[in-house]
Amino acid sequence: MKILVVDDDPHILELVNIHLTQAGYIVRKAANGSEALKLLEDEIPDLAVVDVMMPGMDGYTLTKTLRAEADIPVLLLTAKGELEDKEKGFLAGSDDYLVKPFEPKELLFRINAILRRYDKAVDILIKVGPLTINRQSYEVSAGKKVILLPLKEFELLSVLASRPNQVFTREILLERVWGYDYEGDEQTLNVHIKRLRDKLKKLAENVIISTVRGVGYKLEVMKN
Structure with a gap:
């Protein structure tokens, strides 16, 4: 399965890449929303992991675009944990929400849960x-x-x-x-x-x- 990871922090991007690759996923990396949408022109991933706080296009806007253009599930990453931010993420169309810093294992658990729900629905x-x-x-x-x-x-x-x-x-x-x-x-x-x-x-x-x-x-x- 292919997973698109979008984060402007190169350390987070590489950390997520390492753990998803070790779990058997094919990872496509993007440092911002524009790069992510360009990758989308070549192939449609099975899921996207998207950082909320990015320069230019934020994670909420990217999530809306990903859902509208590719209809893929989205897991949002953010440093914020307030209820209002969670609500904004779900209203944008995200499937789940993970607050930084997070355990890599929890990220894998949440991705698997989303994919399991999505597979059964489709x-x-x-x-x-x-x-x-x-x-x-x-x-x-x-x-x-x-x-x-x-x-x-x-x-x-x-x-x-x-x-x-x-x-x-x-x-x-x-x-x-x-x-x-x-x-x-x-x-x-x-x-x-x-x-x-x-x-x-x-x-x-x-x-x-x-x-x-x-x-x-x-x-x-x-x-x-």
């Missing part, structure tokens, strides 16, 4: 190869074969299928499916991946979940 049907995943009925089908998956297995498959061939880190999968406050270990994820693999073999042999050693997993459609 995609009811996900199609990957012969697979169709229906987020409304929780059915997974291939041709005439239809199965119902337990909720966590279904959510895990939905996340992987939302970006075929993209590697999702273990941390991202745990946060997206089990939530940022999950206190269990990675063995739970391993068990669910194994169960999904067994079920996919019976449903669509050419759709597989590959392990990327030391990183995480990705969903692939193999050529027959």
Whole structure:
């Protein structure tokens, strides 16, 4: 997933870039609103992290433009925490609000929560190869074969299928499916991946979940 980060403070810009890149995101950086809108001409990111206090175009104005032109979710960063500023941010169309200084981990939690809400709102049907995943009925089908998956297995498959061939880190999968406050270990994820693999073999042999050693997993459609 691509995330646009806009901040006139180069230190904050690089800090956010490092942590998002380590989490598996592709980051596009901009030092102000004009740079951000120029980047938007080449590609539409999945989410934008925008600083409020910037010279020229402020974060509120940029947020309104991003929502109007690209309709992407926006997380606002600001040094202010007053209720009036929060209200102004939400009225501009932001999805969440994070006050500086912040813990990088909290930034990741909030981004994952926004993307999780956004994905569920946008995609009811996900199609990957012969697979169709229906987020409304929780059915997974291939041709005439239809199965119902337990909720966590279904959510895990939905996340992987939302970006075929993209590697999702273990941390991202745990946060997206089990939530940022999950206190269990990675063995739970391993068990669910194994169960999904067994079920996919019976449903669509050419759709597989590959392990990327030391990183995480990705969903692939193999050529027959």
